[in-house]
Amino acid sequence: MTHKNHPYHLVETSPWPILGSLGVIIRILGLIKWFHIFQIHLFSIGSIIILLIIIQWWRDITRERTFQGLHTLKVSSGLRWGIILFITSEVFFFISFFWAFFHNSLSPTIELGLLWPPKIITPFNPIQIPLLNTLVLLRSGISVTWAHHSLIENNYKQSLQALLITVILGLYFTILQSYEYMEASFSISDSVYGTTFFIATGFHGIHVIIGTTFLLICLTRHYINHFSSSHHFGFEAAAWYWHFVDVVWLFLYVSIYWWGSYLHNINIIINFQLINLNHRVSNFNYLNFMYLFLSTYYRHFFFILNYFKKNIHRSWKKIPLWVWIWS
Numbered sequence: 001m002t003h004k005n006h007p008y009h010l011v012e013t014s015p016w017p018i019l020g021s022l023g024v025i026i027r028i029l030g031l032i033k034w035f036h037i038f039q040i041h042l043f044s045i046g047s048i049i050i051l052l053i054i055i056q057w058w059r060d061i062t063r064e065r066t067f068q069g070l071h072t073l074k075v076s077s078g079l080r081w082g083i084i085l086f087i088t089s090e091v092f093f094f095i096s097f098f099w100a101f102f103h104n105s106l107s108p109t110i111e112l113g114l115l116w117p118p119k120i121i122t123p124f125n126p127i128q129i130p131l132l133n134t135l136v137l138l139r140s141g142i143s144v145t146w147a148h149h150s151l152i153e154n155n156y157k158q159s160l161q162a163l164l165i166t167v168i169l170g171l172y173f174t175i176l177q178s179y180e181y182m183e184a185s186f187s188i189s190d191s192v193y194g195t196t197f198f199i200a201t202g203f204h205g206i207h208v209i210i211g212t213t214f215l216l217i218c219l220t221r222h223y224i225n226h227f228s229s230s231h232h233f234g235f236e237a238a239a240w241y242w243h244f245v246d247v248v249w250l251f252l253y254v255s256i257y258w259w260g261s262y263l264h265n266i267n268i269i270i271n272f273q274l275i276n277l278n279h280r281v282s283n284f285n286y287l288n289f290m291y292l293f294l295s296t297y298y299r300h301f302f303f304i305l306n307y308f309k310k311n312i313h314r315s316w317k318k319i320p321l322w323v324w325i326w327s
Helices: 016-037 041-067 073-106 129-152 156-182 191-223 233-310 321-326
Strands: none
Touching: 016 041, 041 191, 073 191, 073 233, 129 156, 129 233, 156 191, 191 233
16 A cells, blocks of 8 residues: 555545444434434444544544545545535434424414414523633634644644634534523423424534544544645544534524524414404493493483473474484
């Protein structure tokens, strides 16, 4: 492999793909067991297997790139296209969740009470933890861009500081998201709103954890001088992935948190107005109507009575027709 007449990297035989597939199968079976039998042991075993394989696989890739020099410009170009296509597939992955959310929110079915969110759901206040999470992710996007430009300019110290800030903000976002889940008034089984909410935000949270781990590995590699101003595609891929996570969260915040809460407030206002209207209509039917009827009746009665008193000397034939009709 040291002497070759082409710029491509022909990878050697590796056990990690087949073992990774085995770990994924175990984890999926453990997830099913967790959902149905409420036992998490198999899921934990699969997660540990995947974690160990990731460590070994990334170690091999780091060795090939940093110490063996096998990632030429041609290979780096292929890797760039690979991460671009991967992020594109992730975009369509999240589009399916947004599609499900808007399909149900724009045309809620009769089972949902023709309301969105459903009446049993109390959504989160968008200006509390969700807004804080938005600011945290936007700040982390700024810091990872700062780290990238510092690395390009060979500013080792600033790049290290900015990467550390980004990792801390990623961990902070995960903690806030976990706290939000614990304080939620609904669960994943509470109608289609709970399902779409926890699936969309939960998968985004998983992507945040993956991106934070990616950046933590880049922070460690940068600390031991694995990156240079011209060869740092590992960090560049992590930065692209992190910006993708930021953009997805902005769409989640605007659509699920802010717009969903806005519809909830509109439903509350409409219901309140309907309650007031029904209250006023019921009061009018039973109280106001009787008052108006009796007051009008007695007013007309006394008017006719006074008319007859004043004109008692007249013959009944001379009384105008309108008086008889009114009476």
